Amino acid sequence: MKSRKGRQMDFIRLTPEQRKSFEADGFLVVPNALQPQTVQALVEAGDRLAESFLKKPPVLNRPEYNHLDLRPGILREEALFALIDHPSTVPLIVQLLSPNIHLHSTTLIYKRPENPDATPFRRGWHRDIRIPRDLGHHNLPLVGIKVCYCLTDFHQPDSGMTVMARGTHVRPEPLAIPKGQVDPVGVEVCDIRLNAGDALFFENRIFHTAAPNRSDRVSKVLIYGYAYRWMKPEVYLEVPDRRYLEKADPIVRQLLGGYVDVDTPPWALQRWSRRYNACAEAPPWTVDV
Numbered sequence: 001m002k003s004r005k006g007r008q009m010d011f012i013r014l015t016p017e018q019r020k021s022f023e024a025d026g027f028l029v030v031p032n033a034l035q036p037q038t039v040q041a042l043v044e045a046g047d048r049l050a051e052s053f054l055k056k057p058p059v060l061n062r063p064e065y066n067h068l069d070l071r072p073g074i075l076r077e078e079a080l081f082a083l084i085d086h087p088s089t090v091p092l093i094v095q096l097l098s099p100n101i102h103l104h105s106t107t108l109i110y111k112r113p114e115n116p117d118a119t120p121f122r123r124g125w126h127r128d129i130r131i132p133r134d135l136g137h138h139n140l141p142l143v144g145i146k147v148c149y150c151l152t153d154f155h156q157p158d159s160g161m162t163v164m165a166r167g168t169h170v171r172p173e174p175l176a177i178p179k180g181q182v183d184p185v186g187v188e189v190c191d192i193r194l195n196a197g198d199a200l201f202f203e204n205r206i207f208h209t210a211a212p213n214r215s216d217r218v219s220k221v222l223i224y225g226y227a228y229r230w231m232k233p234e235v236y237l238e239v240p241d242r243r244y245l246e247k248a249d250p251i252v253r254q255l256l257g258g259y260v261d262v263d264t265p266p267w268a269l270q271r272w273s274r275r276y277n278a279c280a281e282a283p284p285w286t287v288d289v
């Protein structure tokens with residue numbers, strides 16, 4: 001793992017159209033977020049991590065054999081580590097959330113082709129981070145955004161891309177799914193067409209689900225979740241030790257939880273975003289009257 005100290009994350013301004021679209025839909029497509037050579041390096045790294053899964057003989061009728069959702073060990077691969085502060089996506093996340101964020105989860109999802117007539121496996125509509133389990137569906141807060149990097153094309157329906165229910169991030173109630181069916185009614189279910197290298201951002205409140213891969217190729221994505229620093233990272237996120245973090249690039253250090261507690265200001269991204277006038281200042285505790 002290279003610490004890349006001294007290298008600064010470039011700035012890309014979130015456009016008003018991107019913000020509007022993200023706020024209306026609960027998701028946002030960022031085309032060409034990754035260069036073709038980066039996609040290639042990520043596929044090589046992902047294939048190494050998925051080697052035993054990819055070597056399994058085809059079992060078309062057992063969809064559960066065909067889905068890999070791998071979380072531990074992702075950051076041990078250099079190409080995957082380098083995505084932590086990727087300059088075409090993380091600046092947009094900072095502008096959509098705030099500088100006070102860290103990496104919350106990393107997942108490699110591979111889906112092998114499955115029987116097109118089989119019942120969809122893991123069709124499980126949900127909102128992320130389980131907040132509604134405690135707070136209900138009313139007035140849920142936006143606390144995190146996932147970036148789904150496409151490592152393969154998703155040009156056909158049911159080709160393995162995570163499916164979104166547009167606009168449901170503000171829905172104050174559960175989804176309504178007719179008995180015997182797998183998808184909700186009264187909402188727009190979006191199986192988005194994407195190219196390898198595109199990134200799909202989706203926020204924690206949007207209802208989404210895994211979808212089957214009925215194509216004839218393995219579908220491959222990496223999903224990196226960013227959340228406010230007061231959200232505990234997923235247990236599978238393996239963070240390098242403190243000695244490494246002390247030498248790391250300051251933004252990477254912050255994103256990997258390198259500050260002792262949440263009362264320590266998010267120095268690295270705060271300085272970075274002030275330099276570009278990228279984010280509103282945090283509200284004060286008190287005001288003069």
Ligand SMILES: O=C(O)CCC(=O)C(=O)O
Nearest residue numbers: 109161162209210211223
């Ligand atoms: O496409 C998938 O497997 C679903 C991913 C998902 O639900 C998630 O990352 O929260």
